[in-house]
Amino acid sequence: MLGEYRISGRRASEIAASIERGVGSGDLPPGHVLPPMRELAARLEVNPNTVAAAYRTLRERGVIETAGRRGSRVRPAPASTTRGSLRVEAPPGVRDLGEGNPDPALLPDLGPALAAAAAADAESPGLYGQAAVVAEFAAYARRAMDADGVPDGPVAVTSGALDAIERVLAAHLRPGDAVAVEDPGWGGTLDLVPALGLRAVPVGVDDFGPLVADVERALRAGARALVVTDRAQNPTGASLDAARARALRTVLARHSDVLLIEDDHGHAIVDLPLHPLAGVTAHWAFIRSAAKAYGPDLRVATLTGDPVTVDRVAGRQRLGPGWVSRLLQRAVLHLWTSEAVDTRAVARSYGDRRDALVHALAERGVAAHGRTGMNVWVPVSDETGAVARLLHAGWAAAPGARFRLDAPPAVRLTVSPLGAADIGPLADAVAAAAGPARPVSFG
Numbered sequence: 383m384l385g386e387y388r389i390s391g392r393r394a395s396e397i398a399a400s401i402e403r404g405v406g407s408g409d410l411p412p413g414h415v416l417p418p419m420r421e422l423a424a425r426l427e428v429n430p431n432t433v434a435a436a437y438r439t440l441r442e443r444g445v446i447e448t449a450g451r452r453g454s455r456v457r458p459a460p461a462s463t464t465r466g467s468l469r470v471e472a473p474p475g476v477r478d479l480g481e482g483n484p485d486p487a488l489l490p491d492l493g494p495a496l497a498a499a500a501a502a503d504a505e506s507p508g509l510y511g512q513a514a515v516v517a518e519f520a521a522y523a524r525r526a527m528d529a530d531g532v533p534d535g536p537v538a539v540t541s542g543a544l545d546a547i548e549r550v551l552a553a554h555l556r557p558g559d560a561v562a563v564e565d566p567g568w569g570g571t572l573d574l575v576p577a578l579g580l581r582a583v584p585v586g587v588d589d590f591g592p593l594v595a596d597v598e599r600a601l602r603a604g605a606r607a608l609v610v611t612d613r614a615q616n617p618t619g620a621s622l623d624a625a626r627a628r629a630l631r632t633v634l635a636r637h638s639d640v641l642l643i644e645d646d647h648g649h650a651i652v653d654l655p656l657h658p659l660a661g662v663t664a665h666w667a668f669i670r671s672a673a674k675a676y677g678p679d680l681r682v683a684t685l686t687g688d689p690v691t692v693d694r695v696a697g698r699q700r701l702g703p704g705w706v707s708r709l710l711q712r713a714v715l716h717l718w719t720s721e722a723v724d725t726r727a728v729a730r731s732y733g734d735r736r737d738a739l740v741h742a743l744a745e746r747g748v749a750a751h752g753r754t755g756m757n758v759w760v761p762v763s764d765e766t767g768a769v770a771r772l773l774h775a776g777w778a779a780a781p782g783a784r785f786r787l788d789a790p791p792a793v794r795l796t797v798s799p800l801g802a803a804d805i806g807p808l809a810d811a812v813a814a815a816a817g818p819a820r821p822v823s824f825g
Contacts, residue, residue: 389417392428394435398445401436405445405456416446416454444557444579457558457579465569465784470769472778477799479808480780482616484651484756485798488731489677490722492713499712514696514705515539519715523670523684526718530656532668535686538696539706543645543671544570546685546695547609548578550667553694554641555580555606562600562608564592566759566786568616568645571609584787587615589753591622594629601633607641608634612656614648614674614755617785617794619736621648621754627657635662641691642666650675652754653729665691672714674756675723682706682714732756735797735805742809748816758795763817765791771815777808 387409391397404410416422419437423430437454440446448454472478520537528534540546551561557579563571565584575582583605585596592610601608610630613621622630634642642663646656649670660666667687672680685695699705717723736752743750743760752758762768765782772779772793782792793812800808 389422389426391426391436392432394432394439397422397426397428397433397436398439401440402445410456412456412458414456416456418453441558442556447558447581458576465573469780469784470773470778472773476773476776476778477804478778479795479797479799480778482757482780482794482796483678483798484674485731488723488728489675490717492677492680492717494720495713495716495722496709498716499709502712503709508708512708514699516708516711516715519711522715522718524686527668527670527684527686530658532656532658532686533661533666535668536689536692538685538692538699539711540669540683540685540695540699541681541703541706542673543647543669543683544574546667546669546683547571547643547645548574549695549698550641550643550685550687550691551575551578551580551607553691553698554665559607560600560603560605562597562605563787564609564611564615566617566782566789566792567609568611568647569784572785572787582787584789586789587618587620589618589620589751590626591615591620592626592630594626594633597630598633601637601640605640607643609643609645610659612644612646612648612658613652613654614757616647616755617757617780617782617792618759619752619755619757621652621654622657622659624657627659631659631662634659638663644668646670647674648755650723650725651728651732651756653726653733654754660687664688667691667695672717675725675728676714676717680710680714682710729754732797735800738802738805739795739797739800739809742805743812746809746813748809748813750812752797756796756798758797759792760795760812760816761790761792762815763791765793768793768815768817772811775811775815777811 387404390400419433420430423433444457446454447457470480515537523537560581560583561575562583562585564587583600585600586593640663642659644659651674660668665688667685669683669685671683736758739758740750740752750758750760769779769781780794
């Protein structure tokens with residue numbers, strides 16, 4: 383079973399260290415089955431409880447995983463390459479619909495906001511020892527969340543939504559824990575979960591968000607956290623409606639020990655109301671990033687949650703970067719208070735392009751999805767072939783593999799670069815590339 387490698391040791395720490403050395407050297411590769419505890423205990427002439435303690439230590443460190451009667455095995459290696467690398471480079475003359483960027487024409491001019499932040503800093507310079515969150519920023523953000531029905535909680539600031547998700551997961555979970563994630567879902571989250579030594583459990587998605595039965599199944603199977611996108615889900619455009627949110631809250635109320643993470647991805651770029659899920663679990667986090675509406679390079683996200691979660695995130699943040707630049711916080715605050723973004727106009731602009739493309743594809747017999755946001759998700763019969771055919775026709779699409787675990791093949795098209803004259807030619811190209819029509823379900 384173990385080939386040439388011999389596990390050694392008399393104490394639990396020594397046995398664990400021996401197995402870790404084997405994993406590090408490659409003698410115990412990912413997926414390798416370890417001997418049953420009693421068998422290894424007999425071989426090493428130790429008490430089975432000693433081996434059990436060693437295996438428990440290794441599980442907590444994310445070195446091994448245990449699957450009931452199937453025994454313990456070396457965990458797969460954490461992701462070392464990102465799904466973002468599964469991109470199609472757009473050569474000259476090819477329209478790039480794969481990067482997922484907002485339309486620069488809809489982003490505000492940052493000059494006045496940065497100037498206002500610099501002026502405020504000149505009056506009161508940002509120095510060590512000051513509060514990590516600008517008081518005015520926190521107050522404004524909290525009022526906006528109150529208006530949307532987000533439960534009360536302290537406010538922290540992170541360097542974007544993915545930074546917030548990572549910090550919240552790390553605050554509560556240990557390597558080996560299971561996390562329920564949307565499938566298809568944001569590639570950043572799908573990469574992050576295994577990189578933290580956690581296990582991703584796919585949950586199907588339709589136009590109204592995560593499927594209730596899939597969430598129930600994942601939580602009953604032991605998932606310790608659930609990550610949900612409230613609006614403009616990437617890549618499908620799904621958004622929670624009142625009925626789906628009510629059903630999901632009912633499920634979560636039966637699993638109140640589960641960590642809930644909500645990413646309000648569509649904040650300030652959609653005109654559908656928010657239906658938050660928070661408030662029925664003991665630990666929760668709600669995240670809003672400035673990226674899509676105000677500029678990806680701002681790297682500012684607002685985080686609220688239960689006091690324990692926010693305190694753990696802020697405490698760990700103090701030991702790393704310390705805080706997110708208060709200059710950037712003041713710049714974002716100025717963008718908010720000056721109403722630099724007309725949310726309704728932005729939502730209408732993306733909606734017109736998105737709806738036109740979905741409608742044009744439907745006329746050509748192609749089922750596509752894009753309820754909100756800036757993306758359209760198109761199921762295809764052959765993902766690699768579809769991407770290649772679209773590229774040949776002059777369009778670069780994002781391969782669905784960047785966003786899915788068990789979900790069927792698809793491509794993601796970002797409508798930000800499109801004008802009205804582009805819709806017909808693009809729909810023709812997608813119809814030719816997509817292959818036979820597929821069912822409407824994502825999963």
